[in-house]
Amino acid sequence: MPVKHIKLINYKLNYNVILEDKLPTFESVFSIDCLIFGFEAGELKILLIERNDEPFKDWFALPGDIVKQDESLDDAADRILYELTGLRDLQMKQFHTFGEVNRHPQGRVITVGYYALIRINGQKELRPVTQYARKAVWHPVNSLPKLAFDHTEIFNNGFSKIRRRLNHQPIAFDLLPEKFTLTQLQGLYEAILNKKLDKRNFRKKMLSYGFLKELVEKQKGVSYRAAKLYKFDRRKYAKIFQNELTA
Amino acid sequence: MPVKHIKLINYKLNYNVILEDKLPTFESVFSIDCLIFGFEAGELKILLIERNDEPFKDWFALPGDIVKQDESLDDAADRILYELTGLRDLQMKQFHTFGEVNRHPQGRVITVGYYALIRINGQKELRPVTQYARKAVWHPVNSLPKLAFDHTEIFNNGFSKIRRRLNHQPIAFDLLPEKFTLTQLQGLYEAILNKKLDKRNFRKKMLSYGFLKELVEKQKGVSYRAAKLYKFDRRKYAKIFQNELTA
DNA sequence: ATATAAGGTGTGAAAATTACACCGTTAAAT
C-alpha cells in the first residue's frame, strides 16, 4: 500500500501540472533499478525505499538512480544501491532493460534492472546515504504495495527470471546464512517457487549434487532435535559446473 | 578479417587524433545492436554490415545505431535493423545491455543487444537504406572476422544465450523454411550446439513433443529418397507450453 | 514420563535418456 494513500490518489491527475511547476525534466538518461532479495522468517523479501522526493514522493520504489557519465553500469549499480540503502559489495547482475518512452514522467529514462540475492543480516543496518530515500525496508514479496513508476513490472520481470534460474544455478545459497539446515534450504526453495516440495526427494537431490558440505556442528537454540548444518562448497560446485560445460 | 586490414592495424594508434580531428563526440546516448541469425547451406550465419563511416570505417559490425528520443527500445530495434539491412518485422528480443564506459570511442554509448532468428530467403535482398552501411552480408558464425567496437563480445554473449535457450524453447523453427525435414532440423541443432546428435534419439524426441505436424508433401529435387516434410504447429505448442506453466 | 516439534531415512514404479546398426529408396552415372 502506498504510504500516503489519499494524497496519492490525486497524484496522477495533477501530474503534468506538478511537473511543469516544479520538476526538472531531462532529455535522455540511463538509470539502474535494483531488485534485492532476502530471506527472513521463512519469507522471501525485497528491499524497497520510501521516496522522499517528487515524483512519487512517499511511494515505495525499488532502489534506483541515474548512471553517471563516467561509470560503467555495473559500477553504477553498486554505487546506487549503496547510496540508497547502505548495502555494499553485492555482486548484482543485470536481468533486463526497460525502455518504453513514457515510463518516467520527467524525461526519457531507460533503466537497467539489476538483481542480487543476499543474506538479511539483523546486525547490518539499512541506512540510506542520500536524502532522496527516506528509509529502506525489507518487504515480503507476497504482499507488495503498489510501486512507483513501472517498478511493479520490473519486479515481476526480475522475479520470474530468478525463479527460472533457481533450477539451474546455485543462487539460493546467497540468501541463507553460511551454515544452514536442509529444512531451511527447502523452505527457501518453496518460498521462491511458491509450492511445496517433497522432503525426501528434495534432500536426496540436493545431496546428490555433491556441493554441500556436511558440518560436524549442529543447529543450536531450538526446542527440538537439532538439525545438521551444511555449507555450500563453492570449490566443489565450480568443479562440477566446469565438467558440465566441457562435457 | 577486417576489410582493409593494413589500414586498420594502425587505427587504434591514431584513434584519439582521428577523433579530435573529425568526429563528433556526444555526451550520452543509447544504442541498439542486432544479432540476426540465419541458417543456410547447413551453416549458421549472422548478419553483418560493412561500415561506411568512421570510426571503424570498412570494418564489419553488427547492425546497430542510436535510439531516438521518442521511440521505445523495441521500436528502435525494428527501425535500425530495417535501415541498415532492409529487413523488417522480425520480432527481436533483447538479451543484454553493454555499458562499459569506454566501449565506444565517440562518447558514452550504452547499447542494448537484440537478437532474432530468421529464415534466410534467397529472394529477399539485403539492401541498407542508409549510406552508413555500405552493405549487409550473411557471415558464418564459425569464421567471423574481427568486429568493430566490442561487437565480438556482444556476439559471444548473445550466441551463448541462444544456445542455452535452444533446449527450452522452439526457437529453431524460425530459422528453417516453413516446411522442413527432420534431417534439416537436426542439422540446425547441430550447427547451433556445435556437436553431433544421434539421429534416432533426435527424431524420437522431437516427435514426442507433439508440436510437429507431418505433411503429406515430400521433399523435391533431391537425388535420393525424398524425406517427409514437417511443419511447426504453433497452436499445439502453445497448448503444451500452457500446460507446463499451469502445472 | 510425557508431550511436542522437527530430524532423518528407503523403496518401488514410471518416465526419460542413452547407446547402438541396418535395410530401403531414389536418382544419377555407367
Next chain:
DNA sequence: ATTTAACGGTGTAATTTTCACACCTTATAT
C-alpha cells in the same frame, strides 16, 4: 540394366532420473 552414392527411416535394451509415499528417532520443555 546395373551399380553407386546419399540420405530416409526405424526399435530395443540398459541406465538414469524422477516421483510418490510414511514412519521411527531425537532433543527439548513441561
